[in-house]
Amino acid sequence: MPLSNGRPYLAIPGPSVLPDRILAAMQRPSPNIYAGALVDMVAGMWPDLRALAGTAGHVASYICNGHGAWEAVNSNLFSRGDKALVLATGVFGHGWASTARGLGVDVQVLEFGGTAAVDPAMVEQALRADPSIKAVLMTHVDTASSVKSDVQAVRAAMDAAGHSALLAVDCVASLGCDEIRMDAWGVDVMLGASQKGLMCPPGMAFVWFNDKARECCRRSGLRTPYWDWTLRADPQEFWQYWFGTAPTAHLYALRESLTMILHEEGLPQVWARHATLARSIWAAFDAWGQGHAGIRLNVPIAAQRGHSVTAAHLPAPDATRLRQWCETNAGVTLGIGLGMATPQDPHASGSLRVASMGHVNAHMTLGALAVMQAGLTALRIPHGAGALEAATSVIAAAAP
Numbered sequence: 001m002p003l004s005n006g007r008p009y010l011a012i013p014g015p016s017v018l019p020d021r022i023l024a025a026m027q028r029p030s031p032n033i034y035a036g037a038l039v040d041m042v043a044g045m046w047p048d049l050r051a052l053a054g055t056a057g058h059v060a061s062y063i064c065n066g067h068g069a070w071e072a073v074n075s076n077l078f079s080r081g082d083k084a085l086v087l088a089t090g091v092f093g094h095g096w097a098s099t100a101r102g103l104g105v106d107v108q109v110l111e112f113g114g115t116a117a118v119d120p121a122m123v124e125q126a127l128r129a130d131p132s133i134k135a136v137l138m139t140h141v142d143t144a145s146s147v148k149s150d151v152q153a154v155r156a157a158m159d160a161a162g163h164s165a166l167l168a169v170d171c172v173a174s175l176g177c178d179e180i181r182m183d184a185w186g187v188d189v190m191l192g193a194s195q196k197g198l199m200c201p202p203g204m205a206f207v208w209f210n211d212k213a214r215e216c217c218r219r220s221g222l223r224t225p226y227w228d229w230t231l232r233a234d235p236q237e238f239w240q241y242w243f244g245t246a247p248t249a250h251l252y253a254l255r256e257s258l259t260m261i262l263h264e265e266g267l268p269q270v271w272a273r274h275a276t277l278a279r280s281i282w283a284a285f286d287a288w289g290q291g292h293a294g295i296r297l298n299v300p301i302a303a304q305r306g307h308s309v310t311a312a313h314l315p316a317p318d319a320t321r322l323r324q325w326c327e328t329n330a331g332v333t334l335g336i337g338l339g340m341a342t343p344q345d346p347h348a349s350g351s352l353r354v355a356s357m358g359h360v361n362a363h364m365t366l367g368a369l370a371v372m373q374a375g376l377t378a379l380r381i382p383h384g385a386g387a388l389e390a391a392t393s394v395i396a397a398a399a400p
């Protein structure tokens with residue numbers, strides 16, 4: 001008997017759950033894009049977007065997904081043949097590397113294996129070996145592996161090497177979920193997108209950059225009129241913000257999102273909520289894995305795990321069986337294992353991801369975990385006991 005009728009829960013790491021009020025905010029007739037309410041509203045959004053990133057720098061917005069934001073950063077930072085050092089902790093680091101390479105950037109990838117954070121000592125060594133690197137590209141939280149790296153530690157390594165490269169950070173998976181402080185952490189360029197922690201549909205992305213990046217990149221040869229961040233960050237006329245028609249419905253969604261995050265819940269509280277929900281997911285997996293080594297989190301060290309997504313392993317093909325059971329029988333859709341294919345498990349049927357990204361609260365995360373518990377039982381997948389007790393204890397301790 002399927003028990004999936006009722007509100008479905010899409011627990012994949014993007015697109016994330018759309019709050020009803022964000023959906024409602026988008027439901028309106030097309031506004032005037034030359035003057036009036038929309039233009040006034042947009043003027044008030046830039047301070048909020050800066051606060052979200054923790055920067056007093058510039059912000060450029062684009063009508064695109066995260067891949068488009070990579071292209072925006074690549075084209076503004078580099079000339080053909082410039083050198084980039086990519087710090088890869090999963091699929092998304094390699095994705096950024098290949099888009100830069102595709103534009104003719106000379107990309108060196110430092111691979112960190114996909115289960116642990118960037119090692120700053122290796123970054124320092126690579127920089128000392130090559131003074132000509134123009135920028136270091138890193139992923140804050142790699143959504144495939146769920147590895148989180150220490151951005152401040154990378155900046156410290158760059159400073160220790162006395163290297164002048166720019167530091168550019170992909171925060172698509174962490175923005176509005178994990179703590180990010182662009183200026184305080186010494187980040188020169190940062191990128192994010194609408195459909196993850198910002199709780200909006202895919203289709204809008206952001207690039208923040210400081211004066212140093214602006215100055216260094218004034219003559220970048222890969223810059224094209226559409227991706228150029230100069231006018232978008234400092235337009236003479238409204239149409240130049242998006243180099244054409246503004247993304248009208250998305251802007252109403254974004255306004256609602258920024259209000260929810262910054263003016264209602266508050267950024268520190270948003271970060272704390274994601275941290276607690278993630279820890280409850282980790283606690284459940286630790287219990288399921290007791291005496292069953294095949295069930296385990298992808299990232300062994302807790303401090304190196306992102307808070308918006310958790311990658312985990314089960315003996316193949318049980319991760320796929322469990323995902324299908326949860327969706328069919330209980331209305332919970334879990335994330336597939338991304339970049340986890342091996343010769344023994346070519347379809348990554350031993351990996352899955354549980355999102356805790358954006359508009360997610362304790363009942364949603366505990367509900368997803370309880371459904372997974374039911375699925376493990378129904379499918380007779382051997383597992384340790386006490387997962388729900390462990391997960392609920394984390395929630396109870398955070399809200400005594």
Ligand SMILES: *Cc1c(COP(=O)(O)O)cnc(C)c1O
Pocket residue numbers: 014065066067068092139141142143170171172173193202
């Ligand atoms: C989702 C994501 C991207 C890519 O975003 P798309 O919108 O799918 O193009 C890039 N980097 C990270 C870290 C992501 O989580």
